Amino acid sequence: MVTVLNRAEQKTVKRKQKITKQIKPILQTQNLSISYGENKAVQDVSLPFSKNSITALIGPSGCGKSTFLRTINRMNDIIPSASYEGEIIYEDVNILDKNIDVIALRKEIGMVFQKPNPFAKSIYNNIAHALRFYNIKKKTVLAELVEESLTNAALWDEVKDRLHESAYQLSGGQQQRLCIARTLAMKPNVLLLDEPSSALDPVSNAKIEELIMKLKEKYTIIIVTHNMQQAARISDQTAFFLNGKLIEYDKTDKIFLNPANKETEAYISGRFG
């Protein structure tokens, strides 16, 4: 039977579809477990990540946060003992599938590590080199993309007159923003940040936090942090891990002001970890 909707009904359906689209996560793990040999480092974790939001992963050392993060762009593939169960659905595709093009995936889901790791090249070539790897070779296009990504990483004004100096001449905080720029040049959808400012001084840390909050307008961000104030300041949602398990996940305000779980409360109030 064909149902003909009147205008008002059509409007309601469209509005509902719009809301569903907004709420539907861009990325979600479903019953994800990750092992190193016999050691189950992450156990049965299901978490959604919505577009243009920041999710903080917190928990004591060794609870599986980095393992979980690295699996989202298949960085753990390089560890021979690592294996997975469950699914990671990114835009309706299970990215743990054997047939996934991992190089293309890492372009869409970029990662920045704890210690700034620029290449031993000029500031310009740190970004241009990454672009050339993806076959972008035209000089004018490269120059535009270098400027755009340095601007988006809030670094352009500080380096525009020294683009051909070695990246190693930058401060630690600037090097980390260069690494963020290098990732942004790939035009990713999701940014994975593994303690991106823990190796930096307080001023650089504040700049990186400001940058991350700005980047939320364009990207979905997942950040591992040991810094509770940082998680509380910048994230929309927080997930608390303990011994490889997801103990609690909620809006960040709820986790920090009124956690449902005693272990979460003990951790955020500094009683362990």
Ligand SMILES: Nc1ncnc2c1ncn2[C@@H]1O[C@H](COP(=O)(O)OP(=O)(O)OP(=O)(O)O)[C@@H](O)[C@H]1O
């Ligand atoms: N490359 C590896 N090979 C084998 N085991 C590993 C490897 N990396 C991590 N593990 C193990 O997986 C578990 C989780 O480690 P992971 O680094 O993910 O925790 P974490 O919460 O990120 O810790 P930290 O906060 O100290 O970085 C630990 O038992 C760790 O020893």
